[in-house]
Amino acid sequence: MSFATATENQLGEGTSKLRANCSGIVALSARLESWMTEALSNTPTEIVQSIEQFGSPLNVIATAPLVRNLRQLESVAAERDLPFKVFFARKSNKCLAFVDAAHQAGGGVDVASEQECRQALDRGVPGPDIICTAAIKTKALVELCVANQVTIAIDNRDELQRVREIAAASKATAEIAIRISGFVHDGEKLHSRFGFDVDEVQDLASSTLRSIDRKEVRVIGLHFHLDGYCSKQRVSAIRQCLPLVDHFRSVGLDVRFVDIGGGLPMSYLESEQQWNRFWREHRDALQSKRTELTYRNHGLGFLPVDGEVHGKRNTYPYWQNPVRAQWLQHVLDDSACAEQKADLEPNVPTIADALRDRSLQLRCEPGRSLLDGCGMTLARVEFVKQHHSGDHFVGVAMNRTQCRTGSDDYLVDPVVIRGQENDDQTQIEGYLVGAYCTESELISLRKLRFPNGIAAGDVIAIPNTAGYFMHFLESRSHQFPLAKNVLAENNSPLTWRLDEIDSEHAEK
Template sequence: MQATEPTSKSNLKSSIWRQHCRGVLPLEARLEPWMTDLFDGQTLADLVAQHGSPLNLISPTSMRANLDEVTQVAEDRGVDFQAFFARKSNKCLAFVDEAIRCDAGLDTASENEIQQCLDRGVTPDRIICTAAVKQEALLRLCLNHSICIAIDNQDELDVIASLAQQTGLTAVLALRIGGFHHRGSKLPTRFGFDVDRDLELLDELVDLPVRVAGIHFHLDGYDASQRVTGLAEALGWIEHLRDQGHAPTFIDMGGGFPISYLDHEHQWNDFWREHESSLLGQRSPITYRNHPLGRQVLADSVTGKPNVYPYFQSPTRAAWLASILDTEINGCSVAKRINDAKVQLRCEPGRSLMDGCGMTVARVEYRKQNSDGDWLIGLSMNRTQCRTTTDDFLVDPIVLPIGEGESSPMTGYLVGAYCTESELLSLRQMEFPTGVRRGDLVVFPNTAGYLMHFLESRSHQFPLAKNLVVADGPEGTFELDRIDMPSLS
């Protein structure tokens, strides 16, 4: 949930929580009230002692406000709209239950994800399967329950048609398309049928035991103008399908709704300016061994795009969607074109629905200096437990000083449990103005969207992190998510 302007009282509390750890170039995280309520007292320490480190805490109720934001934008423009929560962004079943309560659909990427949704009462018409690789068992499950399958290639179509013929069932399909023409070039993608090369696919579909329910696409990144291009091309395919006798009812624009993790834009800009200076040798490093975060130094300049999420960006979520629907194509807004085509607009947000829904807590186990003299603070977790496919999570953690013993101010790096030189939990150099002690807790804020589970690994046979649901209300109760209790899931 996008944070509101903090009051002076919350500003004071925030400064207290942040005083024990900050980046050498600070990147202060947006914090939700349910998170900060847990920073005081002994509760988090008791929970980590009981359930282990790291521990994921989740609060599913923030999902509703996030969903309401984008739904309202569509409603204001009269667009028939349905969001499908991207299950891949977080494995906890509490979010499936919350999606049901919010009347959202479920975007699934595996047989287990689909079966868990069915077991929890999600109706098949509220499930779409977008798995990148679809084994026969997965396809049979979708066929048996009439779950819509976003098909990606000719081999998938052939297998689905064969299974449908064998069983006498009709497959429900969404055609995933890509390769859109945008501003004079073709948008690259490894997913979907090409909008130019594969148009003849529509002729083949006529004689197959399939029902084409809609058009699907997903674009990497957060460029709103590219989504406009995708929607325009998808509307063209809707017309082609109807000309062939099909009756598609929706366009699914995938996920990728932007959010912002940080409170201050100037901190984001300052960080990259100083990072460039450090790469050019104009100041001391602010990342471990001057890590370039995806950029390169060529001659006397820094080039390339950072390999990190844009942790501060604008517009986000609702305003971003509004900009897409309000864009005019040949004098007609995208919203009106969708309405005139009489199709439902669907989307599959993950990270943006998980905004404000989780945090990860880990215990400090040691402090030491490496051969370069850098202080390393070792946590009971590994980097796959707070990381996606990019180089780093560029958000300041919160340190809760509950450990015992003395400690002096220090500057150093958070490191994890895997036995590799690259096992850093954050590549950014951190300041600990009041020191850091064995037994202190480190909180990584806003990790529910992808960061908890997308790369999660139990190499070295470490146990996976437990996932604890924070209940609403004054009782302050906590219970393990059903995903951690297979017999009850």
């Protein structure tokens, strides 16, 4: 990726100008990568022409931040002399450029379907550099993995039996990792529907796994994935995996790695103060102490009852600290002994020490945090109208599945690029609405302020959507085409080309 460079001052000025056209009623200012600022600071005509060429919405991606993020994680492990490998969670974004970038940077790929696996293999990723963590593993997927030495994370006994049968029939050796769940943290069992319960794994190793034919199936790792982003929970899980590793090895199973899955945190916003203020003001709105911040006072997980607010936030924590590399540092530098504290007894081994002393490789499978800074979604404004409530509806050519995951909203301020000269610069407030024919079809539930007005032909840019927001829920309802995906190769002039996922040969 070869971008025209700009000074920090120029980028800062550009960022301020970009943010001037739109913010939430309570602002949540996005962290903008330099490539985003440069691209969006081009003449509006170029951006509008790109939308006309590729369609609205348009996903714009860049791979350089992925490599930077991967290197940050690797440096943490290298400083502790710990064998380590990052596997890009492909389910977080379907673009093939990210598979190429991860592979070329020395990373692996985590796949969740037969097609994801086949595409990674077709891009030249070696089978041993792929792990399959699919929730449902069909016969065809398992056959593909076994034939190509792709490691399979085993969730249950039926999967294990299927792998054994396919390996025996193909006279190949399947390499597997046992997925574990049900770890205890702070006296409570962590819930998950995936994996073998930690209390059952030792018996599994001593009986079923010990008796399997090593020419058919080799157990080479332990795997887990926890919901949320708590580093202390990861420490608890690793602590409980270490004696299991010792037991597996004692019964002749060659465990080489522990894989902690994904859930490495990232932060979308510039300001913790903005984040905290938004939730204070939102709570006030739910209690009728101020005007609403969301469409029809949507609670975003909270519910007002008799003057009190109940429930919990149903959105990603868009501001977090620590993130990525610092978070991993906290995990690796924690004590490996639950009963002792490293700060009180310096000789107590850390998690990194315990893994290294066992000659174990640490693996992780980040998606969202690896794609931090890697993409943005652009959409054309088609109309602006005023509702009888006084608010305005800004209709954009996209639907909410094209920037949404399972949570209630994307709590990051968009950027508005004026696509034409507009004599009316009147400030308005209102909501971004999308193309599905339902009352709930909002691109963002937050009320937005447009200080310089907004008009048909303008472009809405939603920053930092590469991780999950572009593709995880995208739908072709109403027979709308899926958004095209372009790789930003130059920003001045704009040089964007289709990612190969959109080529006619991508689906095989």
